[in-house]
Amino acid sequence: MNNNEKGNALFLYGIVAVTVLGGLLFGYDTAVISGAEQGLQAFFQRATDFVYTTGLHGITASSALIGCVIGGAISGWFAAGLGRRNSLRLAALLFFLSALGSWYPEFLFFDYGHPTEGLLWTFNAYRVIGGIGVGLASAICPMYIAEISPANLRGRLVSCNQFAIIFGMLVVYFVNYMIRESLPNAGAMVTEGWRLMFLSEAYPAAAFGLLLFLVPKTPRYLVMCDNHEAAVKVLERINGKTKAITILEEIKSTVKEKKEKLLTYGIGVIIIGILLSVFQQAVGINVVLYYAPRIFENMGASSDASMMQTVVMGIVNILFTLVAILTVDKWGRKPLLIVGSIGMMVGMTALSYLSFSNNIGITALIAMIVYTASFMMSWGPICWVLISEIFPNTIRGKAVAIAVAAQWIANFAVSSTFPSLSAWSIGGTYIIYAVFSLLSAIFVWKWVPETKGKTLEDMTNLWKKK
Numbered sequence: 001m002n003n004n005e006k007g008n009a010l011f012l013y014g015i016v017a018v019t020v021l022g023g024l025l026f027g028y029d030t031a032v033i034s035g036a037e038q039g040l041q042a043f044f045q046r047a048t049d050f051v052y053t054t055g056l057h058g059i060t061a062s063s064a065l066i067g068c069v070i071g072g073a074i075s076g077w078f079a080a081g082l083g084r085r086n087s088l089r090l091a092a093l094l095f096f097l098s099a100l101g102s103w104y105p106e107f108l109f110f111d112y113g114h115p116t117e118g119l120l121w122t123f124n125a126y127r128v129i130g131g132i133g134v135g136l137a138s139a140i141c142p143m144y145i146a147e148i149s150p151a152n153l154r155g156r157l158v159s160c161n162q163f164a165i166i167f168g169m170l171v172v173y174f175v176n177y178m179i180r181e182s183l184p185n186a187g188a189m190v191t192e193g194w195r196l197m198f199l200s201e202a203y204p205a206a207a208f209g210l211l212l213f214l215v216p217k218t219p220r221y222l223v224m225c226d227n228h229e230a231a232v233k234v235l236e237r238i239n240g241k242t243k244a245i246t247i248l249e250e251i252k253s254t255v256k257e258k259k260e261k262l263l264t265y266g267i268g269v270i271i272i273g274i275l276l277s278v279f280q281q282a283v284g285i286n287v288v289l290y291y292a293p294r295i296f297e298n299m300g301a302s303s304d305a306s307m308m309q310t311v312v313m314g315i316v317n318i319l320f321t322l323v324a325i326l327t328v329d330k331w332g333r334k335p336l337l338i339v340g341s342i343g344m345m346v347g348m349t350a351l352s353y354l355s356f357s358n359n360i361g362i363t364a365l366i367a368m369i370v371y372t373a374s375f376m377m378s379w380g381p382i383c384w385v386l387i388s389e390i391f392p393n394t395i396r397g398k399a400v401a402i403a404v405a406a407q408w409i410a411n412f413a414v415s416s417t418f419p420s421l422s423a424w425s426i427g428g429t430y431i432i433y434a435v436f437s438l439l440s441a442i443f444v445w446k447w448v449p450e451t452k453g454k455t456l457e458d459m460t461n462l463w464k465k466k
Contacts, residue, residue: 029131043115064131071135074135084218087136098129138407219234231251274402286411316373349430355426
């Protein structure tokens with residue numbers, strides 16, 4: 001069979017490889033603060049015109065999340081107006097500007113190295129800009145991959161974006177470590193170290209922006225813009241000539257109008273998308289990712305041991321995300337989500353018991369690994385797969401934006417309440433996450449449809465029948 005009939009797998013994988021750089025930057029941008037925040041805090045504590053309190057530091061450390069909510073909320077408007085590819089180019093530009101601005105927030109208006117209240121809010125503005133890029137990328141990268149991928153590979157390829165997010169976090173942990181080790185003394189972390197950590201993001205951001213000039217617009221978006229000729233060319237390169245014609249006709253039959261009202265297919269599909277996002281965060285995963293060293297220290301581990309346990313967890317995250325990538329198109333979305341929910345419930349329940357009984361050590365690490373492994377093989381990647389594919393073509397951009405904005409709001413709510421909840425009761429907090437894990441399994445079992453093997457056009461018919 002010639003290449004015109006079979007499609008070009010290398011072309012498809014090349015497109016996906018470029019697109020998942022957006023996921024890598026998502027992970028990189030959200031995790032870079034972990035290495036920089038102590039030096040940043042010491043820098044602004046030197047200010048003489050205001051007092052840099054722990055509350056202000058909390059806002060500074062999490063200000064990017066404000067941008068994430070904004071970026072997620074407006075992603076549908078940009079995806080429909082600019083298109084999927086151009087929206088990703090905008091995200092790359094925002095990542096790049098944020099990296100440069102966070103490195104040198106004094107640019108034009110302030111004296112270098114002189115902390116002031118104005119400089120603090122300028123720095124936070126640059127972090128919010130980067131967060132908007134994260135919000136756009138978190139919504140549009142999975143959407144782009146879903147719209148470009150054949151149905152039988154879509155779950156696997158969209159799951160690669162989650163792998164890139166986790167890999168981006170590991171990359172920035174390593175980069176932060178190398179920068180810290182290269183500094184001549186501890187004081188240099190306050191003057192230069194945190195700046196270099198933020199600057200390091202400019203390099204992958206620039207690469208992402210340049211490489212996006214090599215990828216096409218998605219065929220679904222091209223059809224929505226009545227550019228059928230360009231759409232069929234992309235489909236032919238990916239699926240082969242004969243199959244491309246069939247897919248094009250399916251797309252055309254479901255995109256009769258460029259725009260439809262958000263509730264054209266009922267409120268049920270929107271609620272399911274929102275709840276997928278909320279449950280992904282309500283199970284407590286970002287508490288584990290953001291506060292892992294503190295959690296292990298609270299259980300009695302030394303500072304060095306807690307960092308080593310965090311590294312072990314990072315390796316587990318990568319391995320079990322690969323499990324999801326290799327199985328999502330074979331086993332289906334629902335089975336993996338339900339199994340993952342049960343595994344998370346078991347892990348969190350065990351952690352709660354160990355906390356109440358003051359039992360520390362290797363058992364706590366095993367329970368944490370059970371929890372994170374269960375999440376990474378299920379809700380981590382597969383939530384993004386479902387959000388990118390479950391909505392009908394004509395409302396996908398707007399619906400994905402709502403779901404992603406809900407996810408970032410839930411992320412902020414869960415992450416910001418953990419310190420106060422843990423002060424109340426660590427074991428009780430873990431029980432709350434265990435209950436949400438159980439509820440997530442029931443939700444998937446009762447209300448989430450299986451989408452394995454279905455085309456994006458099948459989603460229109462699926463929700464028309466509801």
